[in-house]
Amino acid sequence: MANSVSRRTLLIAGASTAAGLSLPGAAADASASTRVGFRLDAEVLDGGEQITSITIFTARLGRIDAAGLTTDTFRVHATATSPIALAPGDQVGYDLDRTVTAVRLDRRGNVVLELSHGEGQAGSNTLGYVVSRSRNVQLDLVYTVTQTAPIALRGGGSITISSFAQGRLSDPEVDAFSYHTSGSGMKYRLFTPGHDARGRRPLVVWLHGGGEGASLPDNYYDNETTLRANRGALGFATPQAQRIFSGAYVVAPQSTSFWLEDGPRFAPLILEIVSDLVRRHRIDRDRIYVTGASNGGYMSLKMTTTYPRLFAASVSICPVVAPRTPGGPPMITDAELRSIETPTWLVASRDDTTVPPEPNAVHAHDLIPGSLLTLYDHVVWNGHQFPGHWSWIYVARNDPSVGGTHIWQWMAHRRR
Structure with missing residues (x-):
């Protein structure tokens, strides 16, 4: 019996990176040109799977001061498109800003952006229903993260991330x-x-x-x-x-x-x-x-x-x-x-x-x-x-x- 892996198990946006802003007082150190990856964190609600948060892999950048993180430190934009051709009248996908509701550090020191989500909320879903095919499809997702303020480090200094690279879609229950x-x-x-x-x-x-x-x-x-x-x-x-x-x-x-x-x-x-x-x-x-x-x-x-x-x-x-x-x-x-x-x-x-x-x-x-x-x-x-x-x-x-x-x-x- 052969095993197979879906072509969308890993949602990699090959060339989709978002350049960080040049921020006053934060771009003098080496970390100003840092490229950092992030993961899309998902959960299957009763109405279907949604992206509920983003984990930015900042642990290697130093000890971040969690008290300095706010919901305005990052902006998140999401686009979702159908992986199959659409017929006239099919409305699948979205192109919008995601609302950051909270920011925290996980136990490894990575920044986690909690995103607004919930039953019936548009723009957070990972699937789209193609009416002409009567099928749910897993959307091709491209998330763009932009830093809007320096990240303070404990003990002094700050970080400005120059670019963000989208990584995999993580849903522990599905995985x-x-x-x-x-x-x-x-x-x-x-x-x-x-x-x-x-x-x-x-x-x-x-x-x-x-x-x-x-x-x-x-x-x-x-x-x-x-x-x-x-x-x-x-x-x-x-x-x-x-x-x-x-x-x-x-x-x-x-x-x-x-x-x-x-x-x-x-x-x-x-x-x-x-x-x-x-x-x-x-x-x-x-x-x-x-x-x-x-x-x-x-x-x-x-x-x-x-x-x-x-x-x-x-x-x-x-x-x-x-x-x-x-x-x-x-x-x-x-x-x-x-x-x-x-x-x-x-x-x-x-x-x-x-x-x-x-x-x-x-x-x-x-x-x-x-x-x-x-x-x-x-x-x-x-x-x-x-x-x-x-x-x-x-x-x-x-x-x-x-x-x-x-x-x-x-x-x-x-x-x-």
Whole structure:
């Protein structure tokens, strides 16, 4: 099995440097011509990944006086462009100043610029949605840092940085997933649990939504958006989830298009990845779980109808079950739904206008023997209301519960 690394794992802006200003009283020492690199620090919020801060690698320049740093010491400008061609009407990317909300030194002595960010805030995201392709893409980011005042050193003296070089995009949660490609060419990301526990570990299979697939006509197959668009896969790799599952592998395959295009063709490709992981790692065959949202909600159900004895449990979030087009065949037939033997929990929101719950999640619940259903009125988390389709947020936060048992605990206690 070959490993692959995305061409955007490191976001290097080759020639993008920003010249520092010539500041009165600060350019007399050797440090006035210093070139310094910086890192883009990111975090996946419930609404997608955002750049939350910048770390400037100043530790080698001397002992900086933190008291002399203010939010006006540096300016930050960001531009983001699509990596694929856009059609008329597509609005992807941005070109704006980022607001510095705080400045501090990290424990190594590097300057950290905290940036304004939050759910729904434009200009901090790392992904853009290309409407004409129905795809999220990882944006090509160029950040320009400009120093506007000298940096005082403890014990006297100051520093003026002459130029700044953009380095990598760092997101510890995303970076914890390694890059792989199956023998059939399907890309996937894998989280490997720590080795502090004995015995075989469970495996959680996360199947992404339609927006996180590839766009092969554009030669776009990046193995990135599956983790950066939402916390669906990341949730199962958090310390909380790992404690509940006693250490679990988490795999996130990426479709070469979108699962709904041809579920029967994709099912054996996903099985190939699962089977290979079972051979190569200490995975408990009786504790393999499948979950996914929207397109992935459909695919999680399709996997249980195709391989009825493979999974210990299935969590299907806002799944597509009904026909994709009026008068067309259902994506999963009533007979298939009635045949599902895998313990199944469905999650959706009543205000989902993308995949209405009644003909989809509710209908599936009515037919799948013994299935559970959590149906929310709206998708609200931390005071922010999201589109009704985004009910995967609740699963990523272990919120659904029945009889006092939350969904992760329910999964972890299921055995094949």
